[in-house]
Every structure is written in C-alpha cells, then in structure tokens.
Amino acid sequence: xxxxxSINQNNISxxxxxxxxxxxxxxxxxxxxxxxxxxxxxxAASIQDLGQRLLFGxxxxxxxxxxxxxxxxxxKDILRRLDYRQGWGAVLLLVAAVSGTIALLGGDLxxxxxxxxxxxxxxxxxxxxxxxxxxxxxxxxRAHALSPAVASxxxxxLQARIRPHFLFNTINAVLGIVRSDPKRAEGAxxxxxxxxxxxxxxxxxxxxxxxxxxxxxxxxxxEQLRLGDRxxxxxxxxxxxxxxxxxxxxxxxxxxxxxxxxxEPMHEGGEITIKLYRSGKDMHLDVYNPYxxxxxxxSGNEMALMNxxxxxxxxxxxxxxxxxxxxxxxxxxxxxxxxxxxxx
Amino acid sequence: xxxxxxxxxxxxxxxxxxxxxxxKDLLADCAEQLPxxxxxxxxxxxxxxxxxxxxxxxxxxxxxxMPQMDGIELAQHLNxxxxxxxxxxxxxxxxxxxxxxxxxxxxxxxxxIRLGRLFEALTxxxxxxxxxxxxLQELTPEPRKNLSIHERGKIVLVPIEQVLFLRxxxxxxxxxxxxxxxxxxxxxxxxxxxxxxxxxxxxxxxxVAKEEIEGFEKVAETDNSEAHWAVRLKGLPELLPIxxxxxxxxxxxx
Numbered sequence: 001x002x003x004x005x006s007i008n009q010n011n012i013s014x015x016x017x018x019x020x021x022x023x024x025x026x027x028x029x030x031x032x033x034x035x036x037x038x039x040x041x042x043x044a045a046s047i048q049d050l051g052q053r054l055l056f057g058x059x060x061x062x063x064x065x066x067x068x069x070x071x072x073x074x075x076k077d078i079l080r081r082l083d084y085r086q087g088w089g090a091v092l093l094l095v096a097a098v099s100g101t102i103a104l105l106g107g108d109l110x111x112x113x114x115x116x117x118x119x120x121x122x123x124x125x126x127x128x129x130x131x132x133x134x135x136x137x138x139x140x141x142r143a144h145a146l147s148p149a150v151a152s153x154x155x156x157x158l159q160a161r162i163r164p165h166f167l168f169n170t171i172n173a174v175l176g177i178v179r180s181d182p183k184r185a186e187g188a189x190x191x192x193x194x195x196x197x198x199x200x201x202x203x204x205x206x207x208x209x210x211x212x213x214x215x216x217x218x219x220x221x222x223e224q225l226r227l228g229d230r231x232x233x234x235x236x237x238x239x240x241x242x243x244x245x246x247x248x249x250x251x252x253x254x255x256x257x258x259x260x261x262x263x264e265p266m267h268e269g270g271e272i273t274i275k276l277y278r279s280g281k282d283m284h285l286d287v288y289n290p291y292x293x294x295x296x297x298x299s300g301n302e303m304a305l306m307n308x309x310x311x312x313x314x315x316x317x318x319x320x321x322x323x324x325x326x327x328x329x330x331x332x333x334x335x336x337x338x339x340x341x342x343x344x
Numbered sequence: 345x346x347x348x349x350x351x352x353x354x355x356x357x358x359x360x361x362x363x364x365x366x367x368k369d370l371l372a373d374c375a376e377q378l379p380x381x382x383x384x385x386x387x388x389x390x391x392x393x394x395x396x397x398x399x400x401x402x403x404x405x406x407x408x409x410m411p412q413m414d415g416i417e418l419a420q421h422l423n424x425x426x427x428x429x430x431x432x433x434x435x436x437x438x439x440x441x442x443x444x445x446x447x448x449x450x451x452x453x454x455x456x457i458r459l460g461r462l463f464e465a466l467t468x469x470x471x472x473x474x475x476x477x478x479x480l481q482e483l484t485p486e487p488r489k490n491l492s493i494h495e496r497g498k499i500v501l502v503p504i505e506q507v508l509f510l511r512x513x514x515x516x517x518x519x520x521x522x523x524x525x526x527x528x529x530x531x532x533x534x535x536x537x538x539x540x541x542x543x544x545x546x547x548x549x550x551x552v553a554k555e556e557i558e559g560f561e562k563v564a565e566t567d568n569s570e571a572h573w574a575v576r577l578k579g580l581p582e583l584l585p586i587x588x589x590x591x592x593x594x595x596x597x598x
Contacts, residue, residue, distance in 0.1 A: 165409075168436035169360070172455035176362030179369055226360045267388060267411040 023317030099128035206245035230269025262289030351379040355401035389413030
C-alpha cells in the first residue's frame with residue numbers, strides 16, 4: 001500500500017496516477033495521440049499531407065508510448081514510493097531516455113530520407129518530455145478537481161454510513177438487555193466500539209476483505225440483538241479471497257441498507273444473502289435482500305448507495321462496476337472491483 | 345377526585361423486544377413513585393389494536409417506525425376507541441416527526457429513553473386530553489393503510505386497497521369492499537384528501553377507487569327523460585351514478 005500522510009488531507013491528490021489502472025492507461029493513450037493529431041494538423045499543408053505526417057509520426061510515437069507505458073506499469077510501486085516531485089522527475093527522465101533510445105536505435109528507419117542529426121535527436125526528446133509534462137499536469141489537475149469531491153464524499157460517508165437511527169436504536173436495545181443479560185450487553189458495546197472506530201477512522205487506505213467481513217458480522221450481530229429472529233443471514237464466503245483489498249466500509253453500508261429497507265419493514269422479517277467470491281482478476285460482492293415496494297420510500301436508500309458508487313469511481317475509475325437489480329420483492333446490489341492483494 | 349387514585353394503566357408497543365424490555369424496566373422504576381400498572385404489550389400495530397379493544401389503557405407508548413402499521417397510523421385508530429388513551433410516541437431518530445410533535449405539543453420520548461423523561465411524560469398524561477384525530481393526520485404525509493371500523497366493541501381493520509367505494513349517507517359513510525359493507529364516522533372531504541391517490545369523486549356523496557373502475561354506462565331513468573352516466577366497479581353488481589359536474593371522469597378513465 002502506498003504510504004500516505006494523513007495529517008494534511010490535500011496531499012492525497014498530489015500523487016502520481018496509478019499506472020496499472022486501465023482508466024489511467026486509456027487516458028494517457030488518448031491524450032498523447034490527441035496531441036500528435038493536433039501537432040500534425042498545425043503543420044500539414046493538405047489532407048494527404050496530414051495522413052502522411054500522422055503515419056510517419058506514429059511510427060515513432062507508438063513505440064515510445066507503448067514502451068513508456070510498459071515500463072511505468074512495471075515500475076508503478078517503486079514510483080509510488082517516491083515523493084511527488086521525485087516521481088515527476090523519474091517519469092520525465094524515463095520518457096527522455098526511452099524517446100532518446102528509440103530515436104537512436106530506429107533513427108535511420110524513420111529519418112532515412114532526410115538523414116539524422118543531433119538536433120533531431122534532441123528535438124524528439126524535448127517534444128516527448130513536453131508531452132509527458134502535459135499528461136502529468138492533466139492528472140494533477142484532475143486529482144485536484146476531484147479532491148473536494150473526495151472530501152465531501154468522506155463527510156457524506158460519515159453521515160450516511162452509520163445511520164443515527166441505527167446508533168440510537170442500538171444503544172436503546174443495549175440498555176434494554178443490560179439488566180437481564182449483562183454479558184450480552186457487554187459484547188454488544190464492544191462490537192459497537194469496533195464499528196464506530198472503523199467509521200471514524202481515516203478511510204483512505206484499503207483494508208482486507210477478511211477485516212471488512214469481520215466488521216460486517218459485528219454489525220449484523222448488533223442488528224440481530226434488536227430484530228431477533230426476524231433477521232436471518234446467509235453468508236456465502238467459501239470462495240472468498242480473504243487477502244483481497246477493498247475500500248473500507250464497502251460491505252457494511254450495503255448490509256445496513258438491506259436491513260433498514262428490506263428486513264425492518266417486514267413483520268415476519270427475512271433473509272439477507274451475502275456472496276463474496278473471486279473470478280479471475282475480479283472480486284465480486286453480492287448482497288441480496290427481500291424488499292417490499294411501498295410508496296416512494298427509496299430516497300434514503302439511493303443516498304447511501306450513491307455514496308458507494310462515488311467512492312468506487314474515485315478509487316478504481318472504470319475498473320469497478322456497480323449494478324442494482326431490483327424486482328417486485330427483492331433488491332440486489334452487485335459490485336465488481338479489481339482483485340488486489342496485500343503485497344507488502 | 346377518586347379517579348386519580350387508580351394506578352395509571354400503561355401499554356407498550358414496539359417491534360423490538362429489547363426496546364420493550366427497556367421500557368418495562370423503566371416503568372418498574374417509575375412505579376416506585378407513581379402508581380402504575382403495565383396492562384400489556386404488543387410487537388406491532390395490529391396486535392396492539394386487538395389487545396387494546398379488550399383491555400383499557402390510560403397511556404400507550406408507541407414506537408413510530410414499525411412494520412405493517414406505523415405508530416402514527418396506530419394512534420389514529422386508537423383515537424377512535426370509546427375512551428381514547430393518551431399517546432406518547434417513542435422514536436430513535438426522525439427529525440421530521442420530532443418537529444411535527446414539537447409544533448403540535450404532542451408528547452414523545454427519544455430513544456435511548458431516560459427515566460426522568462418517561463416519568464415526566466407519565467405524570468403529564470394523568471391530566472392530558474387525547475390529541476384530536478385531525479392533528480394526528482397532519483403528522484404524516486402518508487395516508488393510513490387501513491380504515492378502522494368498530495363492530496361490537498372490536499376494532500376491524502379494512503385495508504384501503506380492498507375498498508371499492510366510499511359513500512356518505514346521513515351521519516355515516518358506507519365503506520364497500522367486494523364482500524362486505526361497513527359504516528364509519530368520518531368526513532368524506534377528509535377521506536378524499538387523505539386517499540387522493542386511490543379514490544376519485546364521482547358525485548357529491550361518493551368516492552370510487554380509480555383502479556376498480558370497470559366501465560361506464562349510460563342510464564336512462566324511467567320517470568326522467570334525461571339519461572346520465574354511471575360507473576360500474578369490478579366485482580359489484582350495482583351501478584354508481586356520476587353527477588353532471590363530474591362527467592369529465594368518463595372521458596378521463598374510459
């Protein structure tokens with residue numbers, strides 16, 4: 001996991017992009033090729049000339065781009081450990097080296113018609129580094145533009161994740177058993193402490209799935225205290241990769257929704273099914289609960305779920321998917337995130 | 345007054361067993377200073393109505409958020425009892441309801457419930473008068489899910505979705521379902537407003553369920569030359585006349 005300073009929140013945005021993220025890679029490819037087209041446009045004399053220039057340009061550009069992306073992909077963890085300025089320096093140096101090397105190696109190939117000069121070598125390096133600066137600048141800008149969203153999402157998360165309704169009802173329930181079953185009351189208070197510690201923690205770092213499941217179980221134990229037999233849980237975790245890393249409090253709010261909207265309004269209660277499994281490079285979280293449609297009481301639900309969707313987007317960009325399937329009497333949320341393991 | 349000497353009869357309604365436990369513990373604590381008896385408890389609104397038509401309670405403590413029938417609807421039905429109890433709502437967190445209570449001086453207890461507050465509420469309840477039904481209705485934007493009908497000392501709940509039409513007749517309103525007919529004492533105007541989503545007025549004295557309209561027929565009365573429109577409802581043999589003023593309904597629904 002990257003080391004992140006937690007005192008100053010703004011530092012979160014001053015980090016190199018994750019070069020292994022599909023969204024980031026796609027953006028780089030688009031920006032670089034977009035710039036190439038733009039430059040060719042400014043120089044071309046005719047449409048045929050534009051085509052020519054793009055073709056010749058690509059012969060040099062694509063190998064440089066692909067090599068850089070490949071090296072960045074490999075070096076991602078090392079780069080992330082550097083501080084932000086060093087990171088920039090390293091990336092720019094890398095781009096300069098790659099573009100220079102390819103120009104030297106393939107120089108005759110690209111420029112055979114004109115011949116090759118030292119000036120042209122430097123020209124290639126300067127242009128490549130400039131493009132890299134623009135690209136990194138874009139990512140910095142994007143991170144800054146999104147960072148107020150991060151802050152407000154976190155704030156919203158604190159409000160929406162653990163409902164006041166749950167807090168006060170649970171305290172009331174614990175008080176209700178404190179005289180008759182003091183041991184159980186103790187356990188419940190301990191579970192509550194863990195849950196709130198997590199909710200109030202700095203939630204930027206990923207946690208293991210095992211930890212999140214543990215927390216979710218503690219949460220459900222508290223709900224069971226209040227709801228008794230009305231709440232049944234079906235955990236399907238046989239194929240769960242315990243070491244997978246997920247954003248903290250991703251599962252618990254889904255369950256809280258399921259209880260609040262699915263179980264509580266039902267006199268006879270119902271069963272929540274939680275299925276966690278890995279398939280290839282993806283980690284799947286699936287929460288299914290019975291649901292009775294009554295009027296338009298969906299708003300609170302949407303609010304908490306939107307929050308999760310937003311956090312997924314911030315964390316994984318296009319690599320996460322979030323879908324809801326709801327029918328007349330059920331509600332199902334399915335989340336797919338990339339499977340990441342704890343490395344060091 | 346000798347009535348004051350009787351212990352206060354208290355009834356508890358909450359869907360969560362530990363929450364009922366908590367109230368019972370606290371009531372036992374109150375009983376040391378304030379003569380009271382717990383006359384019963386219920387886990388939902390329907391059960392509460394059932395028990396409370398058998399046993400009288402002076403005060404009913406009602407949780408607002410409950411499955412099947414929420415606390416506010418339960419209070420509305422209890423208000424129609426011969427001797428309506430004083431109602432004290434309990435809630436964990438519901439800013440909307442709490443504001444509404446404040447504005448209308450309705451007593452409520454916030455969970456976790458404190459002994460002192462409960463004691464105060466019970467003391468006040470001795471001299472309080474029940475809240476009027478209209479005020480309870482204002483507490484929630486949601487219409488009731490049932491109408492409550494008194495039949496031989498029992499309360500019968502008729503789910504709104506089973507009601508085909510409501511017709512004002514003298515003092516009462518006839519509530520018609522496929523199988524039965526009941527009488528209630530409410531105002532048709534208030535019912536029209538509350539259940540606007542389900543019913544439409546076809547006549548000065550009659551509301552019909554929109555979903556149950558099967559068709560429209562032109563009826564010519566024997567002694568009257570002019571024919572008028574009438575509604576046929578699903579599962580009912582009789583036709584309900586539409587007044588001249590409401591004739592636009594025929595176009596809208598057919």
